[in-house]
Amino acid sequence: MNAIGLRTLFQKEIRRFLRVPGQTVFSPLVSTVLYFVVFGSALSNRVGEIEGLPYVQFIVPGLVFLGIANNAFLNTSSSLFIVKLQGTVVDLLAAPMGPMEVLSGFIGGAMVRGLLVGGLTWAVGALLAHAPVAHPLLTLLVLFLSAYAFAMLGFLAGLWAEKFEQVNFWPTFIMLPLTFLGGVFYSVKALPGFWGKVSLLNPVVYMVDAVRFGMLGRSVMSP
Amino acid sequence: MDAPVLRLEHLGKTYRSLKALDDVSLSIAPGEIFALLGPNGAGKTTLIGAVCGLVRKTTGKVWLFGTDTDVDPVTPRYQVGLVPQEVNFDPFFTVAESLRIQLGYYGKRADEARVREVLEAMQLSTRADAPTRALSGGMKRRLLIAKALVHRPRLVFLDEPTAGVDVELRQQLWAYVRKLREEGTTIVLTTHYLEEAEELADRVGIIDKGQLLLVENKTQLLEQMGERRLSVTFSTPVSTLPASAESFGARLESGGLRLTYSERHGRPPAHRLLAALYTAGLPVDSVEMERPRLEDVLLEVLRAPPSRERPSPPAMR
Ligand SMILES: Nc1ncnc2c1ncn2[C@@H]1O[C@H](COP(=O)(O)OP(=O)(O)OP(=O)(O)O)[C@@H](O)[C@H]1O
Numbered sequence: 001m002n003a004i005g006l007r008t009l010f011q012k013e014i015r016r017f018l019r020v021p022g023q024t025v026f027s028p029l030v031s032t033v034l035y036f037v038v039f040g041s042a043l044s045n046r047v048g049e050i051e052g053l054p055y056v057q058f059i060v061p062g063l064v065f066l067g068i069a070n071n072a073f074l075n076t077s078s079s080l081f082i083v084k085l086q087g088t089v090v091d092l093l094a095a096p097m098g099p100m101e102v103l104s105g106f107i108g109g110a111m112v113r114g115l116l117v118g119g120l121t122w123a124v125g126a127l128l129a130h131a132p133v134a135h136p137l138l139t140l141l142v143l144f145l146s147a148y149a150f151a152m153l154g155f156l157a158g159l160w161a162e163k164f165e166q167v168n169f170w171p172t173f174i175m176l177p178l179t180f181l182g183g184v185f186y187s188v189k190a191l192p193g194f195w196g197k198v199s200l201l202n203p204v205v206y207m208v209d210a211v212r213f214g215m216l217g218r219s220v221m222s223p
Numbered sequence: 224m225d226a227p228v229l230r231l232e233h234l235g236k237t238y239r240s241l242k243a244l245d246d247v248s249l250s251i252a253p254g255e256i257f258a259l260l261g262p263n264g265a266g267k268t269t270l271i272g273a274v275c276g277l278v279r280k281t282t283g284k285v286w287l288f289g290t291d292t293d294v295d296p297v298t299p300r301y302q303v304g305l306v307p308q309e310v311n312f313d314p315f316f317t318v319a320e321s322l323r324i325q326l327g328y329y330g331k332r333a334d335e336a337r338v339r340e341v342l343e344a345m346q347l348s349t350r351a352d353a354p355t356r357a358l359s360g361g362m363k364r365r366l367l368i369a370k371a372l373v374h375r376p377r378l379v380f381l382d383e384p385t386a387g388v389d390v391e392l393r394q395q396l397w398a399y400v401r402k403l404r405e406e407g408t409t410i411v412l413t414t415h416y417l418e419e420a421e422e423l424a425d426r427v428g429i430i431d432k433g434q435l436l437l438v439e440n441k442t443q444l445l446e447q448m449g450e451r452r453l454s455v456t457f458s459t460p461v462s463t464l465p466a467s468a469e470s471f472g473a474r475l476e477s478g479g480l481r482l483t484y485s486e487r488h489g490r491p492p493a494h495r496l497l498a499a500l501y502t503a504g505l506p507v508d509s510v511e512m513e514r515p516r517l518e519d520v521l522l523e524v525l526r527a528p529p530s531r532e533r534p535s536p537p538a539m540r
């Protein structure tokens with residue numbers, strides 16, 4: 001086990017995204033704020049309450065989840081792709097690091113970015129709406145696991161991608177539909193018939209709902 | 224011979240139907256400089272890749288420092304350094320940061336003195352804090368070399384280390400490679416500058432179409448297969464050679480103004496021909512002698528490969 005190697009890669013991954021914070025941290029935050037403004041403030045009067053919660057509050061957990069999932073995913077997929085594109089993957093392959101060290105370094109770095117954006121999103125939510133956390137430990141656990149899962153998916157996407165186009169394939173064609181149909185902005189129970197049934201197969205629905213339960217103490221699906 | 228640093232047995236790599244490496248067996252002794260020569264696409268980079276974990280071998284075995292890399296691929300790599308043929312750089316980091324990261328990958332703690340030392344050796348000190356993307360092509364290659372050496376490996380692969388490097392630095396790099404060897408580092412080098420191999424190598428391997436055609440001590444190889452070309456200019460044209468010179472098989476050129484002779488293994492030495500010319504009283508104006516060149520040897524081996532059946536002397540393999 002090459003602990004120093006792992007730590008080096010982990011820190012390198014963090015410093016990499018911190019080098020371009022506008023792109024990796026603040027741009028996701030801008031879209032989050034916009035979601036709050038547009039969906040939360042503008043729509044909330046019309047929508048009223050969902051599941052007994054004010055709409056602005058209802059969407060906070062989902063947005064935190066989105067921030068984490070998207071950024072954890074994007075960090076591993078783009079970092080790995082850049083490493084392949086630039087040829088620096090050679091350094092990793094030739095180094096005395098096994099698959100465990102390499103994978104952990106990438107995943108760890110991506111989770112930090114995901115959780116950082118998620119945390120900032122929550123802070124924005126707390127500013128613009130009331131954002132309580134009913135079950136902090138459970139919330140952290142779910143967010144942590146979500147970050148892990150999406151960092152892993154991003155790693156797979158980065159491994160698979162050989163062209164720039166393919167790096168964007170996943171976020172656009174898989175992640176975006178999964179998350180938008182994942183009950184972030186509405187209760188999946190509100191979807192009638194066919195789409196409601198399809199939604200039940202979407203794992204993101206349950207992740208978002210778990211975060212919602214952790215934060216607001218209430219969930220859409222019964223556990 | 225000491226226990227080999229690197230041993231390959233029947234190493235093979237096939238891409239679809241292309242045999243990039245075909246049954247290559249080779250041992251590299253500690254402290255030697257081994258030059259792997261061959262035309263484009265011969266399999267040099269593939270061989271290095273198969274040893275360093277960049278290429279998955281199809282058949283055969285690789286031992287690094289006596290460790291079977293199928294059993295433990297990771298541990299031996301602490302001692303290996305690689306200058307890849309393709310220049311790579313991490314656009315997010317500076318020159319010095321890249322070296323620190325590299326040290327970390329190899330399990331070494333931060334060591335600023337070592338980073339400075341390597342930067343110094345590759346003449347990158349003034350660029351230490353420059354982003355890697357701001358380096359010129361040759362400087363990027365120097366950074367590549369610095370990265371390969373920063374963790375003090377015992378075995379270094381240099382895949383065309385001096386492509387695009389300026390004359391002065393190339394000379395310095397040669398001196399540095401010799402210094403590394405003196406410190407006991409083993410070096411495997413590929414290059415298309417045959418002068419470089421001539422200058423540095425203890426042993427030479429010639430590879431073509433994935434097959435290792437020949438492995439030989441450089442000095443012996445040049446002696447046995449190299450030719451020394453003698454060319455003599457006369458002040459007035461010479462129409463016929465005396466019988467004593469004729470017997471060498473030398474040729475008259477330029478209307479009798481020039482005589483050339485190629486001394487090869489098994490032929491009489493050129494100085495005897497010269498003596499014969501002087502004795503015969505020919506109007507010798509100037510004499511030029513070329514040292515044997517690896518280039519000629521390489522071309523000849525590629526043209527007419529020695530039969531693979533012929534066993535090489537055991538010490539050579
Ligand atoms: N990833 C790959 N897929 C398919 N064929 C490959 C691949 N990599 C190398 N080859 C082929 O393997 C053969 C050996 O290539 P290699 O790069 O080892 O040659 P080389 O001796 O290093 O040549 P050069 O002097 O040009 O660097 C070539 O025919 C090359 O086209």
Ligand SMILES: [Mg+2]
Nearest residue numbers: 267268269308
């Ligand atoms: Mg090559």
